[in-house]
Amino acid sequence: MKKYVCDVCGYVYDPEKGDPDNGVEPGTAFEDLPDDWVCPECFVSKDSFSPADE
Amino acid sequence: MTTSLFANIDWVGYVDWNVRDFHGYNTFRGSTYNAYLVRDERTALVDTVKAPYAGDLLKHVSSLTPLQKVDYVVVNHAEPDHSGSLPAVLKACPQATVVTNKKCQGILSGYYDTSEWKWQLVGTGDSLSLGSRTLSFLETPMVHWPDSMMTYVPEEKLLFSMDGFGQHYASGGRFDDEEPLETVLWEAKTYYANIIMWAGKPIQRALEAASGLDIGMIAPSHGVIWRSHLDRIIEAYKDWVVCRPTPKVLVVYESMWESTTQMARAIWEGACQQGVAAKLFDLRANSNTLLATEVLDAATIAWGSSTLNGGMLPLSGGALTYLKGLRPLCKAGFAFGSYGWSKGGAAAVQEMLEATKVELLREPLECQWRPTAEVLEECRRAGAMLADKATQLSCQTQPGG
Numbered sequence: 442m443k444k445y446v447c448d449v450c451g452y453v454y455d456p457e458k459g460d461p462d463n464g465v466e467p468g469t470a471f472e473d474l475p476d477d478w479v480c481p482e483c484f485v486s487k488d489s490f491s492p493a494d495e
Numbered sequence: 496m497t498t499s500l501f502a503n504i505d506w507v508g509y510v511d512w513n514v515r516d517f518h519g520y521n522t523f524r525g526s527t528y529n530a531y532l533v534r535d536e537r538t539a540l541v542d543t544v545k546a547p548y549a550g551d552l553l554k555h556v557s558s559l560t561p562l563q564k565v566d567y568v569v570v571n572h573a574e575p576d577h578s579g580s581l582p583a584v585l586k587a588c589p590q591a592t593v594v595t596n597k598k599c600q601g602i603l604s605g606y607y608d609t610s611e612w613k614w615q616l617v618g619t620g621d622s623l624s625l626g627s628r629t630l631s632f633l634e635t636p637m638v639h640w641p642d643s644m645m646t647y648v649p650e651e652k653l654l655f656s657m658d659g660f661g662q663h664y665a666s667g668g669r670f671d672d673e674e675p676l677e678t679v680l681w682e683a684k685t686y687y688a689n690i691i692m693w694a695g696k697p698i699q700r701a702l703e704a705a706s707g708l709d710i711g712m713i714a715p716s717h718g719v720i721w722r723s724h725l726d727r728i729i730e731a732y733k734d735w736v737v738c739r740p741t742p743k744v745l746v747v748y749e750s751m752w753e754s755t756t757q758m759a760r761a762i763w764e765g766a767c768q769q770g771v772a773a774k775l776f777d778l779r780a781n782s783n784t785l786l787a788t789e790v791l792d793a794a795t796i797a798w799g800s801s802t803l804n805g806g807m808l809p810l811s812g813g814a815l816t817y818l819k820g821l822r823p824l825c826k827a828g829f830a831f832g833s834y835g836w837s838k839g840g841a842a843a844v845q846e847m848l849e850a851t852k853v854e855l856l857r858e859p860l861e862c863q864w865r866p867t868a869e870v871l872e873e874c875r876r877a878g879a880m881l882a883d884k885a886t887q888l889s890c891q892t893q894p895g896g
Contacts, residue, residue: 449598450636450697462852482637482697 444493445471450483453493497555498669500714501651503534504628507555509548512665517576519817520689521784524682525665528576529716531655533648534560536626539567539594541646541655542716546579553580553587562587567615567623569630570595571644571657573602577716582607594623596634599642619704633704635659637697639690645705652711659701660728662686662718672723679719681788683728686717687735688787693822695736702732738824740794742889744773744881747786748799749808754833754865755799761871762797762831762860765878771885773878778810783817790818794885795856796828797877798848802840807832807847811840815847825892826853827884829877831860856884 442456454460454474459467460481465474471490479486498506508529514522528544530552538560544552556562565588570578573595581603585591592613595603600616603609617623622631631647639658646655662682668674691698713721713728721728744766748759759775766773774789790796798815800807807815830844841859849855860877862870 449641451641482694483641 442468442470445490446493447480447483447485448489448491449485450480452480452482454490497532497559500531500653500712500720504648504651504653505532505534505559506530506669506714506720507532507540507552507559509544509551510665511545511548514663517663519783520663521782522663523784524663524678526663526717527665529714529718529720530555531714532556532559533625533628533630535628537566538564539569539623539625539630540565540584540588540591541569541630542571542577542657543568543580543584545576546583549580549583553584563590565591567592567594567625569646569655570599570603571646571655572640572716573599573606573642574640575606577657578603578606585612594630596632596642596644598636599644602640602642633701635697635701635704637694638701639694645701647708647710649709652709654705654708654710654713656713656715658690658716659698660713660721660732661690661715664718666719669720670723671719671721671728674719676724676727680727680731682718683731684735684791685784685788687732688791688821689784692735692738692787692791693820695738695822695824698732699736702729702736735791737892738791738826739892740825740885740888741792742771742882742885743793744771744878744885745776745789745793745796746773746799746878747776747778747796747814748832749778749801749811750799750833751801751803751808752833754862755801755831757866757871758831758833758860758862758874759797759799761866761874762799762878762881765875765880766882766885767878768875769879769882769886771882773882778814783814786814787818787821790821790823790826793826794888795881796826796848796853797831797881798828798844799831800840800844801832802834802838805837805839807840807843811844815844815851819847819851823851823853825888826851827856827888828853828881829855829857829860831874831877833862833864833866835864856880
């Protein structure tokens with residue numbers, strides 16, 4: 442599963458970790474995040490994320 | 496009036512004694528917009544001031560050097576309290592190049608007509624030699640906007656920290672050792688709580704990144720410059736980034752016909768009897784600014800509202816919306832309140848506390864019309880429970896605890 446980076450603030454969504462503070466279980470792919478999920482650090486929506494360079 | 500930090504590095508900002516409303520933040524002690532001038536073989540102005548004070552800034556700069564000699568204007572943050580004077584500065588210093596990061600360039604281009612501006616884009620690890628001094632850049636996104644950046648002068652161990660470590664505090668003294676320290680620390684706490692509490696994780700990352708620097712002076716963009724008490728403000732930030740709870744109970748309330756007030760007082764009495772710090776906070780007598788400051792280091796919170804039109808009272812609605820956005824961490828509590836012919840106030844508060852990620856310790860504590868002796872006794876027991884939980888939470892989160 443691929444990591445995604447927030448274009449606005451640089452937060453990295455790591456599917457292995459998920460976003461448990463906001464109800465997203467570890468192991469959740471970025472594509473499977475709910476549509477109303479927002480960046481936990483700067484509040485922008487999913488469409489402001491890009492795949493991380495690895 | 497300008498103030499020297501080091502030879503040829505001067506404060507050239509503006510002290511705003513009169514500002515009392517900073518986009519909703521009650522700045523009881525005014526503020527300053529700090530800009531700094533670094534003169535060397537080449538000269539750099541680091542940040543500017545709010546637009547109405549551009550003339551004061553230019554007067555300060557020109558008292559030290561001809562405006563034609565300003566080669567660079569470093570922009571650490573695009574928010575208008577720091578960038579508002581850029582159009583006037585660049586008009587007065589047309590040869591100057593704007594030195595900033597890509598995100599900041601984008602925001603500045605949204606605010607101003609930048610078609611004539613010259614740019615030099617920098618990022619973390621880049622530096623700019625002015626001659627005997629160097630400006631090194633450290634991007635610190637979300638401290639306080641995506642573009643936020645700090646600038647470091649290694650030759651002087653000086654960090655221009657932008658909004659980090661700032662305070663809304665107008666003063667005659669420019670340095671932390673020239674003003675009452677506890678007052679300055681209180682204003683730094685108020686600033687943290689109301690401006691950047693929601694960004695604890697990015698601030699933690701910035702602190703870690705800055706810990707690799709040898710820092711002897713921190714010059715923020717608001718308030719006094721830290722040169723004698725860096726340890727105090729850095730230690731305070733380490734607590735604040737995790738909203739480290741102290742054994743403190745906050746009883747926030749808003750009442751129509753004083754039934755919710757009676758409940759609040761009983762909860763507060765119950766907490767006081769357990770020997771913790773407990774505060775009563777009537778929303779009608781206080782500001783949201785003070786509320787956020789009190790929440791930052793509280794461990795537990797009881798929040799009461801009478802029921803109005805089937806929901807909570809409007810000051811509670813506003814204050815809870817404000818607090819939810821500020822995202823305090825590590826808090827526990829519950830809602831309470833009176834109702835008349837139908838319920839709704841306490842449940843609406845409880846829902847907002849949950850949305851603010853406050854750990855809920857019990858169901859809403861409610862009473863109809865006036866609290867009975869039994870209800871007030873239940874309030875006292877609930878207050879004692881809040882106090883015990885506050886002690887427990889503060890012990891759990893002590894360093895090494």
